[in-house]
Amino acid sequence: MLTTPAMALRFEVLARHNRARASRLTLPHFEAQTPLFMPVGTQGTIKGLTNDQLEDLDCQIILGNTYHLALRPGADLLDSMGGLHKFMNWPRALLTDSGGFQMVSLLHLADITEEGVTFQSPVDGKPMLLTPEESIQIQNKIGADIIMALDDVVKTTTTGPRVEEAMHRTLRWIDRCIAAHSRPNEQNLFGIVQGGLDPRLRDICLKGLVARNLPGYAIGGLSGGEAKDAFWRVVAQCTAGLPEDKPRYVMGIGFPLDIVVCSALGADMYDCVYPTRTARFGSALVPEGVLKLKQAAMATDFRPLDSSCSCMVCKRYTRAYLHTLVTKEAMGSQLVSYHNVAYMMQLSRDLHNSILEGRFAEFVQSFLQKQFPEGDVPEWVCSAMEVAEIDISMCCAPQSRIAKMQV
Amino acid sequence: MEFAVRTWSAGARLGSLQLAAGLQVETPGLLLLTRKGLPAFIPPDLLQNLHPDARACQVTPLHFLESPNATTVAKAGGLHKLVSLTGFGMVAVARDSLMDESNGEGSSKMGASFETSSGRRVVGPAKYMEVVNAFKPDLWVSLPDEVPSWVAEKRNRLSVDRTLQWLDQCLSLQPAEYGNRCLGVVVGSTSLDERIRSAEQTATRNVAGFSLGGFGLGEDAAQRAVQMEAVLTKLPKEKVRHVSGIGLPEEILQAVGAGIDVFDSIYPFMLTKGGYAMTFPLNMENSQRSFDSEPTGEELARSGGDSAKINLRSVAYRLDNAPLVIGCKCYTCRKHTRAYINHLINTHEMLAQTLLEIHNTYHYLEFFKAIRHSIKLDKFHDFRNWFTSTRQKSGTPSPSKSRQ
Numbered sequence: 001m002l003t004t005p006a007m008a009l010r011f012e013v014l015a016r017h018n019r020a021r022a023s024r025l026t027l028p029h030f031e032a033q034t035p036l037f038m039p040v041g042t043q044g045t046i047k048g049l050t051n052d053q054l055e056d057l058d059c060q061i062i063l064g065n066t067y068h069l070a071l072r073p074g075a076d077l078l079d080s081m082g083g084l085h086k087f088m089n090w091p092r093a094l095l096t097d098s099g100g101f102q103m104v105s106l107l108h109l110a111d112i113t114e115e116g117v118t119f120q121s122p123v124d125g126k127p128m129l130l131t132p133e134e135s136i137q138i139q140n141k142i143g144a145d146i147i148m149a150l151d152d153v154v155k156t157t158t159t160g161p162r163v164e165e166a167m168h169r170t171l172r173w174i175d176r177c178i179a180a181h182s183r184p185n186e187q188n189l190f191g192i193v194q195g196g197l198d199p200r201l202r203d204i205c206l207k208g209l210v211a212r213n214l215p216g217y218a219i220g221g222l223s224g225g226e227a228k229d230a231f232w233r234v235v236a237q238c239t240a241g242l243p244e245d246k247p248r249y250v251m252g253i254g255f256p257l258d259i260v261v262c263s264a265l266g267a268d269m270y271d272c273v274y275p276t277r278t279a280r281f282g283s284a285l286v287p288e289g290v291l292k293l294k295q296a297a298m299a300t301d302f303r304p305l306d307s308s309c310s311c312m313v314c315k316r317y318t319r320a321y322l323h324t325l326v327t328k329e330a331m332g333s334q335l336v337s338y339h340n341v342a343y344m345m346q347l348s349r350d351l352h353n354s355i356l357e358g359r360f361a362e363f364v365q366s367f368l369q370k371q372f373p374e375g376d377v378p379e380w381v382c383s384a385m386e387v388a389e390i391d392i393s394m395c396c397a398p399q400s401r402i403a404k405m406q407v
Numbered sequence: 408m409e410f411a412v413r414t415w416s417a418g419a420r421l422g423s424l425q426l427a428a429g430l431q432v433e434t435p436g437l438l439l440l441t442r443k444g445l446p447a448f449i450p451p452d453l454l455q456n457l458h459p460d461a462r463a464c465q466v467t468p469l470h471f472l473e474s475p476n477a478t479t480v481a482k483a484g485g486l487h488k489l490v491s492l493t494g495f496g497m498v499a500v501a502r503d504s505l506m507d508e509s510n511g512e513g514s515s516k517m518g519a520s521f522e523t524s525s526g527r528r529v530v531g532p533a534k535y536m537e538v539v540n541a542f543k544p545d546l547w548v549s550l551p552d553e554v555p556s557w558v559a560e561k562r563n564r565l566s567v568d569r570t571l572q573w574l575d576q577c578l579s580l581q582p583a584e585y586g587n588r589c590l591g592v593v594v595g596s597t598s599l600d601e602r603i604r605s606a607e608q609t610a611t612r613n614v615a616g617f618s619l620g621g622f623g624l625g626e627d628a629a630q631r632a633v634q635m636e637a638v639l640t641k642l643p644k645e646k647v648r649h650v651s652g653i654g655l656p657e658e659i660l661q662a663v664g665a666g667i668d669v670f671d672s673i674y675p676f677m678l679t680k681g682g683y684a685m686t687f688p689l690n691m692e693n694s695q696r697s698f699d700s701e702p703t704g705e706e707l708a709r710s711g712g713d714s715a716k717i718n719l720r721s722v723a724y725r726l727d728n729a730p731l732v733i734g735c736k737c738y739t740c741r742k743h744t745r746a747y748i749n750h751l752i753n754t755h756e757m758l759a760q761t762l763l764e765i766h767n768t769y770h771y772l773e774f775f776k777a778i779r780h781s782i783k784l785d786k787f788h789d790f791r792n793w794f795t796s797t798r799q800k801s802g803t804p805s806p807s808k809s810r811q
Contacts, residue, residue, distance in 0.1 A: 330447060
């Protein structure tokens with residue numbers, strides 16, 4: 001017997017293009033437009049950018065990492081401060097992850113059992129345990145608009161019975177998460193679809209999560225190491241298997257190309273450290289791909305990062321000047337981060353608006369032509385766009401089309 | 408460039424410095440410290456609204472010897488355009504306050520020796536002016552041979568001679584259409600005779616004003632006061648006076664009292680880097696109230712702060728929901744709490760520095776505003792005495808002070 005759980009969001013699809021959707025996602029703190037990218041503010045801040053700047057850039061939802069926040073400043077402190085929104089004074093929406101992924105990827109000797117994730121405390125080495133209940137309790141204290149279930153996540157390169165074990169455990173844990181969630185009217189618990197690259201396992205997980213009738217769903221386990229051709233197929237399967245009227249969040253995706261493809265396949269939300277992290281290494285996101293500002297050629301290039309970008313950095317600075325700052329001055333990091341976030345938010349707007357205005361196919365074509373001016377669109381993108389029913393033949397050079405035919 | 412003194416109070420002067428069309432700076436005034444032309448942590452969109460007086464920056468050509476270099480600046484159309492601060496005053500100063508203080512070693516007739524981020528470099532007038540001319544600054548300080556207070560007499564005399572030679576060379580390398588934008592540097596270290604010689608000679612050159620060099624290099628406050636007075640009596644009163652390397656509030660007050668108009672100070676930056684927020688009281692009327700509600704000197708000391716600043720790293724601020732300074736109107740104090748900044752510092756987040764630099768710069772600019780206000784009311788002497796007394800008062804723990 002299913003009870004309809006309380007929801008703290010409203011999701012309205014405003015327009016479609018085949019599988020792609022432009023929607024309005026109304027959360028307790030903010031009314032957002034999807035598809036959208038969520039910058040990651042790991043410890044309650046996005047590297048060097050102020051809240052005013054983030055609002056200027058149109059950021060709608062920001063991610064906070066439960067693992068880091070529970071360590072510092074601590075869940076109870078945040079609770080006593082009225083939650084993370086008040087603590088960092090962010091008026092818009094927040095999303096927290098479960099803490100599980102960081103533990104598995106960051107911690108030495110992390111181990112997963114039926115109870116939860118056991119690990120060594122990074123502070124004093126004591127053995128600790130993060131259970132589904134505990135993860136939800138911490139997230140209840142942090143107070144984000146969207147919280148994530150604790151899932152048993154395995155690397156996509158893992159094979160064998162471990163993958164199936166993790167998928168089934170994820171389903172058992174979702175019930176514990178639901179039971180532990182004390183603020184369903186204020187915070188939306190999203191379930192995460194696992195199952196590795198195995199369509200059979202993914203299908204079981206999809207059905208199991210959909211049956212729980214959650215406010216929203218994430219597609220997990222897809223942000224490291226897997227072949228792109230496998231990646232898009234899992235996304236396509238999951239978006240097809242998830243309900244139409246609920247938001248779909250692909251976790252850990254930040255390359256613009258990946259976001260465009262996933263949006264074409266029917267996903268709505270994305271997060272990744274990539275744009276801000278790559279900024280600190282001197283890489284700027286531009287329509288053609290990535291601009292590596294440290295290269296010697298940049299020293300005499302007096303163009304802005306991106307002539308089509310209207311952000312503060314592109315209006316004021318040249319590649320030549322930014323070249324002198326990146327990796328040497330904190331300001332370099334701040335300015336390129338600012339631009340990269342601007343780029344991602346512009347991409348989000350472009351996706352939403354082009355679907356809304358019935359020109360999504362043209363947008364995708366234009367995007368691909370700028371990224372692949374020689375027409376060398378990767379195979380996996382072509383396959384994905386076929387499934388998405390978007391014609392990108394004009395983006396692919398004749399030679400590559402012929403090469404495909406010959407295979 | 409135009410400068411005019413409007414009024415005096417006990418040696419301190421209130422003036423206005425017209426740096427460019429539509430850019431007037433009231434003096435005594437503070438130049439913001441920069442690295443490669445921009446503040447360390449405050450990007451231009453935040454700088455615009457930082458504070459009404461945040462309108463002029465100090466920039467050192469030493470940051471423009473390699474990357475960027477003079478060619479980069481020239482190609483961009485000048486410094487203002489390169490760093491996108493048109494509408495700001497840019498004052499070129501030789502000294503890089505953020506690196507090692509020059510000790511005069513390694514300097515030769517070829518140029519002054521400086522520690523830069525790409526190693527030690529010798530910079531002569533030609534190289535210096537190549538960068539300065541590429542800048543097209545609103546004001547520029549000539550290239551000095553600065554020496555610390557402990558050098559021998561002979562070396563000191565040489566530094567005065569060289570500084571004058573280099574001044575003349577720099578002036579000859581300035582394009583005629585610039586007009587008069589040079590601040591001639593007066594050196595001479597602790598020798599009063601040399602200081603006077605340097606001042607008198609520099610005053611004969613066609614300069615727009617003067618920069619008192621060789622300070623903040625090991626001399627004590629008493630020595631500095633004597634040297635400054637010796638120099639300033641020899642300089643024409645109607646021309647602007649600048650000094651580098653004078654950082655602390657008391658040092659600023661002493662120099663203002665001697666007759667200095669323009670400062671660049673490392674103090675806000677140093678506090679920011681250390682995780683401190685400037686908190687010293689700014690006006691006499693409110694100070695009594697603020698002392699009743701602020702922690703005692705002992706409590707401050709335990710958290711690593713003092714009457715001038717609080718140490719945001721301290722666990723004392725973990726739960727503190729107050730702004731850095733109650734009543735402060737800066738961006739940081741309007742939007743954020745001590746607890747949040749404490750968290751940012753302890754998690755090594757860059758935003759901590761941005762927020763602190765905004766507050767510390769704002770607070771120091773308010774300090775300068777208070778100084779000017781006291782001069783206007785002819786109460787500078789009182790203000791200086793009051794300020795010095797506040798520093799002494801809360802330095803000592805007072806267990807008998809009851810706080811009911």
